Amino acid sequence: MNQAATPNSFRSGPDEDGRFGIYGGRFVAETLMPLILDLQSEWDKAKTDPEFQAELASLGAHYIGRPSPLYFAERLTEELGGAKIYFKREELNHTGSHKINNCIGQILLAKRMGKTRIIAETGAGQHGVASATVAARFGFPCVVYMGATDVERQAPNVFRMRLLGAEVVPVTAGNGTLKDAMNEALRDWVTNVDDTYYLIGTAAGPHPYPEMVRDFQAVIGTEARQQILEAEGRLPDVVIAAVGGGSNAIGIFHPFLDDPSVKIVGVEAGGKGLDGEEHCASITAGSPGVLHGNRTYLLQDGDGQIKEGHSVSAGLDYPGIGPEHSWLADTGRAEYVPIMDHEALEAFQTLTRLEGIIPALEPSHALAEVIKRAPKMGKDEIILMNLSGRGDKDIFTVAKILGMEV
Amino acid sequence: MTARMDTRFAALKAEGRPALITYFMGGDPDFDTSLAIMKALPGAGADVIELGMPFSDPMADGPAIQLAGQRALKAGQTLAKTLELAKLFRETDNDTPIVLMGYYNPIYIYGVEKFLDDALACGIDGLIVVDLPAEMDDELCIPALEKGINFIRLATPTTDDKRLPKVLKNSSGFVYYVSMNGITGSALPDPSLVSGAVNRIKSHTDLPVCVGFGVKTADHAKAIGAAADGVVVGTAIVAQVAGSLSKDGAATADTVSAVATFVRGLATGVHAARLVAAE
Numbered sequence: 001m002n003q004a005a006t007p008n009s010f011r012s013g014p015d016e017d018g019r020f021g022i023y024g025g026r027f028v029a030e031t032l033m034p035l036i037l038d039l040q041s042e043w044d045k046a047k048t049d050p051e052f053q054a055e056l057a058s059l060g061a062h063y064i065g066r067p068s069p070l071y072f073a074e075r076l077t078e079e080l081g082g083a084k085i086y087f088k089r090e091e092l093n094h095t096g097s098h099k100i101n102n103c104i105g106q107i108l109l110a111k112r113m114g115k116t117r118i119i120a121e122t123g124a125g126q127h128g129v130a131s132a133t134v135a136a137r138f139g140f141p142c143v144v145y146m147g148a149t150d151v152e153r154q155a156p157n158v159f160r161m162r163l164l165g166a167e168v169v170p171v172t173a174g175n176g177t178l179k180d181a182m183n184e185a186l187r188d189w190v191t192n193v194d195d196t197y198y199l200i201g202t203a204a205g206p207h208p209y210p211e212m213v214r215d216f217q218a219v220i221g222t223e224a225r226q227q228i229l230e231a232e233g234r235l236p237d238v239v240i241a242a243v244g245g246g247s248n249a250i251g252i253f254h255p256f257l258d259d260p261s262v263k264i265v266g267v268e269a270g271g272k273g274l275d276g277e278e279h280c281a282s283i284t285a286g287s288p289g290v291l292h293g294n295r296t297y298l299l300q301d302g303d304g305q306i307k308e309g310h311s312v313s314a315g316l317d318y319p320g321i322g323p324e325h326s327w328l329a330d331t332g333r334a335e336y337v338p339i340m341d342h343e344a345l346e347a348f349q350t351l352t353r354l355e356g357i358i359p360a361l362e363p364s365h366a367l368a369e370v371i372k373r374a375p376k377m378g379k380d381e382i383i384l385m386n387l388s389g390r391g392d393k394d395i396f397t398v399a400k401i402l403g404m405e406v
Numbered sequence: 407m408t409a410r411m412d413t414r415f416a417a418l419k420a421e422g423r424p425a426l427i428t429y430f431m432g433g434d435p436d437f438d439t440s441l442a443i444m445k446a447l448p449g450a451g452a453d454v455i456e457l458g459m460p461f462s463d464p465m466a467d468g469p470a471i472q473l474a475g476q477r478a479l480k481a482g483q484t485l486a487k488t489l490e491l492a493k494l495f496r497e498t499d500n501d502t503p504i505v506l507m508g509y510y511n512p513i514y515i516y517g518v519e520k521f522l523d524d525a526l527a528c529g530i531d532g533l534i535v536v537d538l539p540a541e542m543d544d545e546l547c548i549p550a551l552e553k554g555i556n557f558i559r560l561a562t563p564t565t566d567d568k569r570l571p572k573v574l575k576n577s578s579g580f581v582y583y584v585s586m587n588g589i590t591g592s593a594l595p596d597p598s599l600v601s602g603a604v605n606r607i608k609s610h611t612d613l614p615v616c617v618g619f620g621v622k623t624a625d626h627a628k629a630i631g632a633a634a635d636g637v638v639v640g641t642a643i644v645a646q647v648a649g650s651l652s653k654d655g656a657a658t659a660d661t662v663s664a665v666a667t668f669v670r671g672l673a674t675g676v677h678a679a680r681l682v683a684a685e
Binding site for chain 2: 017029032182191295303
């Protein structure tokens with residue numbers, strides 16, 4: 001459904017109303033409307049302001065550790081016997097994932113707008129930690145909303161946020177997971193409109209967030225494109241990334257969208273399988289709807305009520321997806337496939353043993369897709385995968401599933 | 407436009423008093439009880455009824471209305487059943503305007519055209535859809551106006567004079583002024599600030615301006631009603647429902663009467679509002 005005409009460029013969206021085809025938009029309460037218009041006008045100015053860009057680049061280099069390396073996974077490539085596999089090593093960033101790229105960008109914007117308080121939502125706690133980190137670095141008080149269920153299962157990240165000076169508010173409304181945390185953050189924002197900046201962690205929400213978060217994360221793909229050209233003298237055949245809300249994926253995809261020879265693959269959390277309710281495959285198994293400020297693919301019932309997702313990876317445990325991904329799926333420019341919990345867990349162990357890299361469970365989904373595809377591809381072909389986060393946070397979850405004592 | 411809304415506000419204007427607009431959640435705590443609540447509202451003094459459409463993710467609502475929505479959904483409420491409530495209500499009351507209030511996704515999934523046709527057939531007079539600001543008018547507002555259903559817009563303290571004309575442009579029925587920046591059920595701000603805001607909006611429109619968010623008692627209703635053309639009460643009514651339920655969340659013999667008694671008290675406040683203003 002909603003098959004869109006092939007545009008001249010896949011990189012020109014969104015339009016001035018924040019739409020990617022039928023997706024995106026600004027579905028927010030009137031109270032927030034003037035705020036997101038302000039944000040948009042400030043963002044429009046910042047993105048062409050050399051001073052803003054210079055500060056962003058400097059913090060990227062000295063605080064985050066950019067550029068992140070492009071790494072040829074030699075032993076994994078040998079083991080699979082097909083395409084050459086490269087990782088974009090976002091897990092080596094400060095705080096251990098790609099999330100910091102966006103947080104640094106948005107905190108600079110918050111400072112520029114004269115805001116004095118930061119709020120954020122978090123699922124697994126990676127975005128919460130990154131938000132608390134930049135809030136500490138720039139001296140802002142920070143409140144992180146986190147579902148009560150997630151507070152329980154992600155205790156180390158809760159402690160990290162508190163060490164960094166953030167207030168972590170457990171959300172008991174609804175089912176106490178990421179979508180409820182996002183609802184609660186929106187309720188805070190609508191109440192504290194004058195001083196508060198809402199630092200959204202993924203490429204979703206009302207315009208301009210999907211565009212802005214994408215642009216802050218596109219540094220991943222811009223670097224990777226240049227690095228692979230230096231290493232191989234050509235573009236990759238396939239780019240693969242895991243998709244929850246989709247910020248790491250859109251970050252690596254976007255600079256390749258107008259390279260028709262590059263196949264783009266997003267990997268959704270298939271959870272325990274698409275037949276039941278326990279998955280987070282919004283595009284593969286969901287339908288278009290409106291939630292959290294944008295129209296996009298959602299997991300929902302026939303009455304338009306939003307369902308809870310499930311994934312072994314808390315970072316993919318969200319019943320929606322960024323609107324640009326929905327558009328890329330409808331136009332056919334990108335393909336979205338599910339990977340089950342058990343496949344991701346196997347991939348997690350494979351990479352740890354073969355390359356000495358413990359990946360987060362989120363990119364372990366992308367890795368499982370790499371493991372499926374590489375053997376069917378020629379040895380002269382190239383796969384680029386976004387290794388978006390490190391797995392230290394996940395060792396307790398994995399130990400529990402494998403029946404090991406930590 | 408459906409005539410009921412304009413007729414009702416014209417009559418109230420002639421009477422020289424503001425409207426009492428009562429919100430309750432469709433299907434809370436179950437379909438039959440909420441129908442009985444709805445039928446009891448006009449007799450208790452409600453001039454306009456806001457019928458809440460439950461949604462799983464009510465991001466502009468406080469805890470009381472969140473829980474009401476969860477109770478309704480758990481009891482099997484759907485948008486189709488909420489329309490059915492209105493239809494059954496219309497069998498005995500063809501004068502009280504009904505405004506559906508909620509979020510866009512269930513309407514979008516139901517199908518906008520079908521929803522508007524069914525809403526008209528069920529006797530709906532207006533829509534308040536929290537997450538459809540003026541920027542999204544093509545989605546539902548324009549189609550609703552074309553079919554003759556009022557689209558009631560929220561104006562808030564963040565809606566400045568520059569933005570007000572845009573917000574008011576496709577509004578009809580009445581303007582719903584949200585008394586504070588926040589979610590439903592928060593504390594009521596100073597009534598004098600509210601009356602200033604109401605007058606500001608009135609300088610931009612001839613539509614009645616009604617005020618909601620934070621009105622919980624007859625005294626609040628009286629104070630707010632002094633300046634406004636209507637007073638909206640929601641959370642406090644929903645709290646009456648919650649307070650009357652059994653331990654396992656079921657309706658009791660008191661549920662409908664608790665709501666009716668409470669609304670009667672609010673009506674007394676609203677009816678006395680202009681006496682205050684005249685003093």
